[in-house]
Amino acid sequence: MGLKVSREKDFSYLIEDGHSIARVIGTENIINQAMGTEAITQLLNMAELPGKIGIPIGLPDIHQGYGFPIGSVIAFDSDNGIVSPGGVGYDINCGVALMNTGMDKKTCRLHIKDILKEIFNQVPVGMARSRNKLSRRDIEAITSEGIQWLYFRDMATEDDINKTDYNGSIFGAEPANISEKAYSRGMNFFGTLGSGNHFIELQFADQIINSEISEEFGIHKDMVYVMIHTGSRGLGHQVATDYIQKIRDLDHNKRLKDAQLSYMELSSRDAERYISAMNGAANYGFANRQMIISLIRNALKKVMGNEFVEDESELVYNISHNIAAFEENDIEGRRQKVLVHRKGATRALPPESTSGYYAGIGHPVIVPGSMGTASYVLRGVGGNSKISFSTSCHGAGRVLGRKMAKEKLSPELIEKELEALKIEMKFASTSALTEEAPESYKNIDEIYNSIVGGKIAEGIARLKPIGVIKG
DNA sequence: ATGTCC
Numbered sequence: 001m002g003l004k005v006s007r008e009k010d011f012s013y014l015i016e017d018g019h020s021i022a023r024v025i026g027t028e029n030i031i032n033q034a035m036g037t038e039a040i041t042q043l044l045n046m047a048e049l050p051g052k053i054g055i056p057i058g059l060p061d062i063h064q065g066y067g068f069p070i071g072s073v074i075a076f077d078s079d080n081g082i083v084s085p086g087g088v089g090y091d092i093n094c095g096v097a098l099m100n101t102g103m104d105k106k107t108c109r110l111h112i113k114d115i116l117k118e119i120f121n122q123v124p125v126g127m128a129r130s131r132n133k134l135s136r137r138d139i140e141a142i143t144s145e146g147i148q149w150l151y152f153r154d155m156a157t158e159d160d161i162n163k164t165d166y167n168g169s170i171f172g173a174e175p176a177n178i179s180e181k182a183y184s185r186g187m188n189f190f191g192t193l194g195s196g197n198h199f200i201e202l203q204f205a206d207q208i209i210n211s212e213i214s215e216e217f218g219i220h221k222d223m224v225y226v227m228i229h230t231g232s233r234g235l236g237h238q239v240a241t242d243y244i245q246k247i248r249d250l251d252h253n254k255r256l257k258d259a260q261l262s263y264m265e266l267s268s269r270d271a272e273r274y275i276s277a278m279n280g281a282a283n284y285g286f287a288n289r290q291m292i293i294s295l296i297r298n299a300l301k302k303v304m305g306n307e308f309v310e311d312e313s314e315l316v317y318n319i320s321h322n323i324a325a326f327e328e329n330d331i332e333g334r335r336q337k338v339l340v341h342r343k344g345a346t347r348a349l350p351p352e353s354t355s356g357y358y359a360g361i362g363h364p365v366i367v368p369g370s371m372g373t374a375s376y377v378l379r380g381v382g383g384n385s386k387i388s389f390s391t392s393c394h395g396a397g398r399v400l401g402r403k404m405a406k407e408k409l410s411p412e413l414i415e416k417e418l419e420a421l422k423i424e425m426k427f428a429s430t431s432a433l434t435e436e437a438p439e440s441y442k443n444i445d446e447i448y449n450s451i452v453g454g455k456i457a458e459g460i461a462r463l464k465p466i467g468v469i470k471g
Numbered sequence: 472a473t474g475t476c477c
Binding site: 065066089090091094127129184185188189194195196197198231233234236237238240241322431 | 472473474475
C-alpha cells in the first residue's frame with residue numbers, strides 16, 4: 001500500500017496509492033505531517049466513490065473525521081453522482097460569524113471581564129439548553145426560513161441577511177424530511193453555543209494585510225470583533241444520524257471499503273430527502289449563529305451602555321464550513337455542474353464569482369486559529385475553482401486527538417499560557433482547556449501561508465484574541 | 472461534533 005507523493009507545483013502535492021489519486025494543499029511540512037495519518041487513507045478512499053468529478057482535495061488543516069477527513073472537499077456529477085452524509089459531517093452547517101463591535105482594543109480590555117460575564121449570562125454554552133425554548137412549530141419554520149425567521153422578529157437586520165452565506169436561507173428544505181427527534185433536539189438547543197471547538201471570542205485586528213478590501217469588509221486596525229464558531233447543534237446531528245442509519249444497509253454501501261463513506265445515488269428519493277433535510281439543518285445553523293449574534297448585541301448594549309452604538313455592530317460575514325451545494329466549477333478544462341461536499345472546508349469564491357453584497361469584491365473567508373492564537377480573514381482568488389473547487393481551509397486542524405490532548409497536556413499550564421498572553425477566559429468545563437489548546441492544533445500561520453501560497457485565497461486581515469468563551 | 476450511549 002505504498003503511497004507515492006509528487007510535487008505538482010508549490011504548495012500542491014498529488015498523492016497516489018496505485019489506484020486512487022488526491023491533491024493536498026500545503027507546505028512540505030504540512031504534507032509530511034499529514035502523511036501516514038488516517039486522514040490521508042480517508043482522502044484516497046473518497047476517490048473511489050462513484051460519479052466523482054475531478055479529484056478529492058485535502059486542505060492544509062486536514063485531519064481524521066467520520067469516513068471523510070475534516071478539511072476536505074469532493075465534487076460529484078450533479079445528475080449521475082452521489083451525496084454522502086459523511087462528506088458533510090455530523091455538525092451540518094458548522095461555521096463562523098464575525099461581527100464588528102464598534103469598540104477599540106483599549107476600551108475592550110477595560111471592560112473585558114464584564115463583557116465576557118454578560119455574554120456568558122446571555123448565551124448558553126457547553127451542555128446548557130436554550131433559556132427561552134421555542135415551539136416545535138417555530139423550529140420547523142426556522143428550518144425552512146433560516147435567518148429570515150429572525151429578521152421578521154427583529155433579531156436580524158437586512159444587512160445581516162446580505163452578509164450571510166446563501167443569505168442565511170436555503171430554498172427547498174421540506175419540513176417532513178426532518179424527524180420529530182431532530183425537531184425535539186432543535187427545540188432544546190436553539191441559540192446555544194455547544195462545546196468542543198465551538199467558541200465565542202473577542203478579537204482585535206492586529207494586522208491589516210489588504211487595506212482596500214479590509215475597508216470593504218469593515219475591518220479596521222485595532223478595532224474589536226466578535227467571532228462565533230458553532231453549528232446546527234442536536235438538530236443537525238440528528239439529521240445526519242437519521243440518514244446515515246437509513247442508508248447503512250443499501251447494497252452498494254455494504255460493499256464499501258469503509259461503511260462510513262455510505263452514500264445515496266442522486267437519482268434516488270433518499271438523496272432528495274437527505275439534501276432537503278441537510279438544507280433545513282443548514283438554515284437552522286445559520287439562524288443559530290444569528291440568534292447568538294442577537295444575544296451578544298444585547299449583552300454589549302447592557303455592559304457598554306451609551307458607549308455601544310448598535311449601528312456599528314455590523315456583521316462582517318456569517319459563513320458555513322460543513323455543507324454540500326450544487327455549483328458550477330472549472331474541472332478538467334470545462335465548466336461543470338457538480339454537488340460539492342465541503343467538510344471542515346470553507347467556500348472561497350473569487351470576486352468575479354461572488355454575488356450579492358460582496359459581488360466583485362469576493363466574500364470574506366473566515367479562518368479561526370486555535371484558542372489563544374490568531375485568526376485570519378481572506379478572500380478567494382481567481383482560478384481557485386480549478387485547484388480546490390474554490391474552497392479554502394476552515395481552521396488550524398488538529399494534530400492531537402481529544403483523548404491524546406487530555407493525556408499529554410495539563411489544563412493548569414494551558415491556563416497560565418493564555419494568562420501570559422493577556423487573554424481573558426470563561427469556560428463551562430475544563431476539558432476544553434487541553435482539547436482546544438494551541439498544542440492540540442497545527443500552527444495557524446503555516447496553514448495561512450499554505451492557502452495563500454497555494455493560490456486559493458489572499459490575506460485581508462489578521463485578528464488576535466482578547467477574550468474567549470468556551471463550552 | 473453529540474441531551475458527550477438507546
